[in-house]
Amino acid sequence: EAGVAQSPRYKIIEKRQSVAFWCNPISGHATLYWYQQILGQGPKLLIQFQNNGVVDDSQLPKDRFSAERLKGVDSTLKIQPAKLEDSAVYLCASTSAGGSQETQYFGPGTRLLVL
Amino acid sequence: GDSVTQMEGPVTLSEEAFLTINCTYTATGYPSLFWYVQYPGEGLQLLLKATKADDKGSNKGFEATYRKETTSFHLEKGSVQVSDSAVYFCALLTGANNLFFGTGTRLTVIP
Numbered sequence A: 001e002a003g004v005a006q007s008p009r010y011k012i013i014e015k016r017q018s019v020a021f022w023c024n025p026i027s028g029h030a031t032l033y034w035y036q037q038i039l040g041q042g043p044k045l046l047i048q049f050q051n052n053g054v055v056d057d058s059q060l061p062k063d064r065f066s067a068e069r070l071k072g073v074d075s076t077l078k079i080q081p082a083k084l085e086d087s088a089v090y091l092c093a094s095t096s097a098g099g100s101q102e103t104q105y106f107g108p109g110t111r112l113l114v115l
Numbered sequence B: 001g002d003s004v005t006q007m008e009g010p011v012t013l014s015e016e017a018f019l020t021i022n023c024t025y026t027a028t029g030y031p032s033l034f035w036y037v038q039y040p041g042e043g044l045q046l047l048l049k050a051t052k053a054d055d056k057g058s059n060k061g062f063e064a065t066y067r068k069e070t071t072s073f074h075l076e077k078g079s080v081q082v083s084d085s086a087v088y089f090c091a092l093l094t095g096a097n098n099l100f101f102g103t104g105t106r107l108t109v110i111p
Helices: none
Strands: A005-007 A010-013 A019-024 A031-037 A044-050 A053-056 A065-068 A075-079 A088-095 A110-114 B003-006 B011-014 B019-021 B023-026 B032-038 B044-050 B056-059 B062-065 B075-077 B086-093 B099-101 B105-110
Touching: A005 A088, A010 A019, A019 A088, A019 A110, A031 A075, A044 A065, A044 A075, A075 A088, B003 B086, B003 B099, B011 B019, B019 B105, B023 B032, B023 B086, B032 B056, B032 B062, B044 B062
Parallel strands: A010 A110, B011 B105
Antiparallel strands: A005 A019, A019 A075, A031 A044, A031 A088, A044 A053, A065 A075, A088 A110, B003 B023, B019 B075, B032 B044, B032 B086, B044 B056, B056 B062, B062 B075, B086 B099, B086 B105
């Protein structure tokens, strides 16, 4: 079974530029998550989708971050404009149904450096 | 609010030493508890989990017991190997299906 795929793996941009990350969850997984992991910290949830609907985006800085999952499969996370403090690893995870005992499977992450 | 407090690192051990990484949590309700591991250059992987009080999760020689009375989920291994070198994250899953992670503990095992 293929795991969660993410691209690109690395991205370097200058502040005020925009950037987009892509995630393809495990086939059949209805629930998709985006996390931000700043160096030296644990991942923090940005947004959770159930199929193509947003379940929780309370921690997403909506003035600059946006995410979509239009067809309930792939998802993109965008930052526009980027700030220095956005430098982090952006992780995508998925579960089959988002139940209380579901294991989240993580992709390899996209490492973003904002200069 | 819900949170996880994890033992600060880094931790350096000799091969075959005993490992304990402490984790305590604060949560409303009855969360599920997890340990995730991140090997160098790889993504987060589930190591073990426990879904209710007194459950013991185990995998690859690692164990952790869900202790409701002390709100803890300490990770242990009796004899570590060089290949166990990684960053270990304790996490809790709330009823709203949100995962809260600790800050991570970097373990280095030297031969």
